[in-house]
Amino acid sequence: xxxxxxxxxxxxxxxxxxxxxxxxxxxxxxxxxxxxxxxxxxxxxxxxxxxxxxxxxxxxxxxxxxxxxxxxxxxxxxxxxxxxxxxxxxxxxxxxxxxxxxxxxxxxxxxxxxxxxxxxxxxxxxxxxxxxxxxxxxxxxxxxxxxxxxxxx
Numbered sequence: 443x444x445x446x447x448x449x450x451x452x453x454x455x456x457x458x459x460x461x462x463x464x465x466x467x468x469x470x471x472x473x474x475x476x477x478x479x480x481x482x483x484x485x486x487x488x489x490x491x492x493x494x495x496x497x498x499x500x501x502x503x504x505x506x507x508x509x510x511x512x513x514x515x516x517x518x519x520x521x522x523x524x525x526x527x528x529x530x531x532x533x534x535x536x537x538x539x540x541x542x543x544x545x546x547x548x549x550x551x552x553x554x555x556x557x558x559x560x561x562x563x564x565x566x567x568x569x570x571x572x573x574x575x576x577x578x579x580x581x582x583x584x585x586x587x588x589x590x591x592x593x594x595x
Contacts, residue, residue: 445515447572448579449549450494453556455585459493464552467498469518470569471546472525483518519545523574544571549580553589562587 447467451460469483485498498515522545547570554564568591572578579594 444577445498446519446577447498447515447547447549448495448577449582450492450579451489451551451582451584452493453585454583459489459491460556460582460584461489461491461493463489463493463556465489465495466501466550466552467515468548468550469522469545470548472522483513483522485515485518519572543574546571549582551582551584553584556584557586563589566591 449465451463451465452458453460465487467485467487484501486501487495487498490496500513500515523543549568549570551566551568552564553566554561566582566584566589568580568582570578570580570593580591581594583590
């Protein structure tokens with residue numbers, strides 16, 4: 443099954459996919475500690491030969507008991523959506539045309555690792571909202587001195 447958040451990078455200056463770029467995905471809101479106090483809501487990956495991230499690997503720190511918590515992206519999305527829903531249901535004065543339940547995520551592309559120490563943009567950060575149950579594809583069109591991103595399909 444495909445992850446609900448995917449991305450790929452095209453090197454527009456070279457006219458090919460950007461391979462081997464490290465990418466980090468982080469839950470920004472609600473705060474990770476609100477969703478699960480012991481969990482770090484970060485995932486990491488690296489682009490393949492097509493410039494795509496095919497799987498997110500959880501980034502985990504050991505907790506006090508020595509256990510290493512491991513979560514899938516779907517687990518985190520589901521739990522975050524539950525937290526947002528529970529918060530919105532407890533808010534009085536909710537209207538029928540209230541916005542869809544959403545969480546906020548940030549993709550961090552290590553463009554400095556790709557272009558080297560002279561990179562003009564050592565990191566590209568893209569922050570976006572994810573509505574419950576939807577899939578999001580975030581392409582990055584990259585060159586040494588510019589970048590563009592959009593919501594793909």
